Amino acid sequence: MSIGLIALLDDVAALAKVAAASLDDVVGQAAKAGAKAAGVVIDDTAVTPGYVIGFAAKRELPIVGKIAIGSLRNKLLILLPAALLLSYFVPWIITPILMLGGAYLCYEGTEKVVEAVLPHHAHAHEAKLETVALNPQSFEDEKVASAIKTDFILSAEIMAITLAALPAGNIVTQALVLAVVGAGITVAVYGTVALIVKADDVGVALARNEMPSMAGQFSRAVGRALVLGMPVFLNILIVVGTAAMIWVGGGIILHGLEVYGPPQIHLGVEAASHTVANMAPALGSVLEWVTVAAMSGVIGVLVGGTLLPIVEFAISPAWRRTKAIFR
Numbered sequence: 001m002s003i004g005l006i007a008l009l010d011d012v013a014a015l016a017k018v019a020a021a022s023l024d025d026v027v028g029q030a031a032k033a034g035a036k037a038a039g040v041v042i043d044d045t046a047v048t049p050g051y052v053i054g055f056a057a058k059r060e061l062p063i064v065g066k067i068a069i070g071s072l073r074n075k076l077l078i079l080l081p082a083a084l085l086l087s088y089f090v091p092w093i094i095t096p097i098l099m100l101g102g103a104y105l106c107y108e109g110t111e112k113v114v115e116a117v118l119p120h121h122a123h124a125h126e127a128k129l130e131t132v133a134l135n136p137q138s139f140e141d142e143k144v145a146s147a148i149k150t151d152f153i154l155s156a157e158i159m160a161i162t163l164a165a166l167p168a169g170n171i172v173t174q175a176l177v178l179a180v181v182g183a184g185i186t187v188a189v190y191g192t193v194a195l196i197v198k199a200d201d202v203g204v205a206l207a208r209n210e211m212p213s214m215a216g217q218f219s220r221a222v223g224r225a226l227v228l229g230m231p232v233f234l235n236i237l238i239v240v241g242t243a244a245m246i247w248v249g250g251g252i253i254l255h256g257l258e259v260y261g262p263p264q265i266h267l268g269v270e271a272a273s274h275t276v277a278n279m280a281p282a283l284g285s286v287l288e289w290v291t292v293a294a295m296s297g298v299i300g301v302l303v304g305g306t307l308l309p310i311v312e313f314a315i316s317p318a319w320r321r322t323k324a325i326f327r
Helices: 002-038 040-050 057-089 091-115 118-131 136-165 171-207 214-260 263-279 280-325
Strands: none
Touching: 002 280, 040 057, 040 136, 040 214, 040 263, 057 091, 057 136, 091 136, 091 214, 091 280, 118 214, 136 171, 136 214, 171 214, 214 263, 263 280
């Protein structure tokens, strides 16, 4: 009996070592794959605060929480199984789907640019798209839904980049890595967003510190700096987020055109980036990246500008008629 028990314990220990090694492998692969999606993660972090601005302070964290839950649901319940199934059965369809998502990002970003540059035209455009919300709850629900839709596209790109970075093989390991990356990125992004949107409230609390000591003076100075600086920072973040949507969307489309588009587009971008990089070899890689990013942005604006009238005069009226039929 004792020998059998010792053998059983040895087997359990061996299994535990295998499980630990597998866990380490999953974590290691998740870290490497998640790092490749860092650019899209930054874009996601920059875009989201724009959906929270304008609401009462007491609604900011609940709204961030709703978007975070929607994001996690997107990643784990929809995108993770869809990515695994599509990559196994119809891998060719992933790129076209990502291109459609990229086109949506281009449209959203370009619409925000039009709203900033031509506010009267933007209001007319929005009026044709949908009825204006009649109450604060409807407005909040629309904002949350819009944020989750945008997050879905960015999350799809994150999951696709992660899956592409994983070695072929065990589908269970791939699923675990995607789950770890999806959950980790969601916590990181929306934790950061929560800190950003509540920083001004923290500043107010620090500014009200009445301690006469040096620590109190420092607290008040930091608080005043946060209160005065956060509106400027949030406005900058809105600009960065809008640019990121156009840039990421254009980059997704540009990447797709390498497979499905005329080769002249890809070759032209590649030649331009190499030409610019050769102008200053010491900064070659940086200049090459900037050139590709700039051309991705140009493509994003062109695609978004093309989609604005299509959505306004064709897609949106068809969508309204469809909703009216099923009411």
